[in-house]
Amino acid sequence: MPDFSLPSALLAEPGAPTLASRLAMRDRPPGAPLLRQEWGDLLFMHWPVPAELLQPYLPPRLTIDTYDGMAWLAVVPFRMSKVRTRISPPVPGANEFLELNVRTYVHLDGVPGVWFFSLDATNALAVWAARTFFNLPYMRATMSMESPSAQLRQFKAERTHVGMPEASFRATWSIGAPLPPPAPDSLAFFLTERYCLYASNKAQTKLYRGRVAHAPWPLCAAKVLHYESTLIESHGLPTPEGLPLVSAGGPVSVELWPMQRV
Template sequence: MLDLPFAPPAAADPNAPTLAARLALRERPVGAPLLRQQWSELLFLHWPVPAALLQPHLPPRLQADTHEGMAWLGVVPFKMSKVSTRVTPPLPGSDEFLELNVRTYVHLDGVPGVWFFSLDATSPLAVWVARTFFHLPYLRATMRLESPGAQLRQFTARRTHAGKPAAHFRATWKIGAPLPPAEPGSLAFFLTERYCLYASNKAQTKLYRGRVAHAPWPLSSAQVLHYESSLVESHGLPTPAGAPVVHAGGPVSVELWPMQQV
């Protein structure tokens, strides 16, 4: 593996979200959500990364969100199911599929959220809808999720989206004991309790923010038995060094609101 360039933790960000602001986002937004889904079989893989390394890869107005001076890079495979809109019932072939995203955490005007470098998915319709109406970098891929044992999971993926860098992923993990709810201010809270997502147009001249609502993540410990991936590298980022911080998560029922330009 390539070591990430060494850098000391970043100085305190005066515009960083307060803990009160992070907790306030747990409140369900007013109005009807656009989409409803269930997320399950998640594996959260996170590595600490110098914020200065990630900042050039973000739109100009977004700032890397940090915990104790470090930004974090995540790779998250999971299963999405029970997908429906407020105007249509679940659509056969698109109401359940696998997804795999590469992410980091950002903030804008004190509002924290998730920035996705990519979201690979097995549903062509979901990819088209997300790219067209949510400005999110969804990409087509083939994936497989297997359960070779009661607590064992194996997830494989290969990107197939035309015109995009090839990438692959393979991980096997063992789900451990349930964990207590993430304590506000803790690293687990910072990495998993996210209720906003950001996106931009291709030229990065427009920025969008969407709200998400769900119960706090039910987390479990997990042990990664095998991991190989070129997803991070497909975005021009160095291979994360060292063992990741690992959590297993889900299931949670999720509501999503339309993206709004900010």
Template sequence: MPDFALSPPVPAPTLADRLALRERPLGTPLLRQEWKELLFLHWPVPPDLLQAHLPPRLRIDTFDGQAWLAVVPFQMAKVRTRATPPMPGTDEFLELNVRTYVHLDGVPGVWFFSLDATSALAVWVARTFFHLPYLRADMRLDSPSAQLRQFAARRTHGGAPPAHFRATWKIGAPLPPAEPGSLAFFLTERYCLYASNKARTKLYRGRVAHQPWPLSAAQVLHYESSLVESHGLPTPSSAPLVHAGGPVSVELWPMQQV
């Protein structure tokens, strides 16, 4: 019988690797923006399930052997380039992403299955210059009270699998800063994003910089969504781990092929 050699395991990033990414990159960022009214919904998922949906060189990042899948609605504000001020009508929009956590060559980051957005211009820019799978969608965010948020979305992008999302949540008390090495740190302290071309023959990595997330406790009062299923992934069976977050001021650097 033929002798098949197994590929050696890829070492996971160390805590030192993760902390090093908090340092702001050199040079001038391409974009500046603010992320606010954010809700992190996280589910534990078997690593092999998500690994099968990634480009070959990327590896699922795990915490205590467990991978995580997230659905994240939020509001983008004060969006501008490094050379221009915010432009009314294009500087604020809603976004909703489905994501997991990956690493490459010791650099941890975020992999997006999709990013739905209400701004057609933002979708075009992100798809063209950042290689990110942005999709157009109709969305609405309401704030019936200081603590209550309601978010609804329906994907409208031509040719993309249909998807919808509705959630109502109550924001609770502020949480202490995420301790390095904790699960909250693993899930929220992410300063790189990864993308690929359509053929998945090229990988790109981009840096982001912001202060550590200000997190709050949150309670989900209502949730319904087909976002995860639109990517051929099974419906999460457990209740999500929930955090509210923001606002944070964010800088983004150009994507580089890796």
């Protein structure tokens, strides 16, 4: 019988997810997904921050998810491709684009997930659809990703969304050797094994949960060679201290289910 007791690093406030519930999120949800897509060329950049710093930014009922008493703030650039609905092929011009998000990790009723402070994207249709139908804070931006070699990525972004705070991002990173699958009680598992997202309306009076399904991230070691950004600061958050914890990921084939009010 597997030992699903909660390790000390994940001990947190009452109502926090158990290790069993975190592992259960890997199971594919019932029913048909709404969208299918692929995520690749991804860089995880994570900084530990005090939970009390981020909690005021969340809507009521959501609680910051912590590991060893700390919350984690992330900036994640990546490439989205093969975007299509469950019953349609990819639409030329709308099926591949770059995305960049600022996120943290939360839970509600024992269900762990992701909370997005912002999601910048190059595709106007995707931004409109995500804001309209998913209540997600997508914003228009110009972006580019270059691959000078198989092990090197260069990503640039400038937010262009009217009425939103200006923000920019520049990063160059190298991709190293593949990493072993993270242990279920590890920090890497806590940060990357996320199969649920939360969103709210603008007034933060309604809360929504959406499920995603994909194979666990194939992770590689990574090293950030250059980084400058005002993304985190555009939300009124202080610049994180120290170097981020980084890893590269993808590609993974992803299914997304409709958002449900919770």
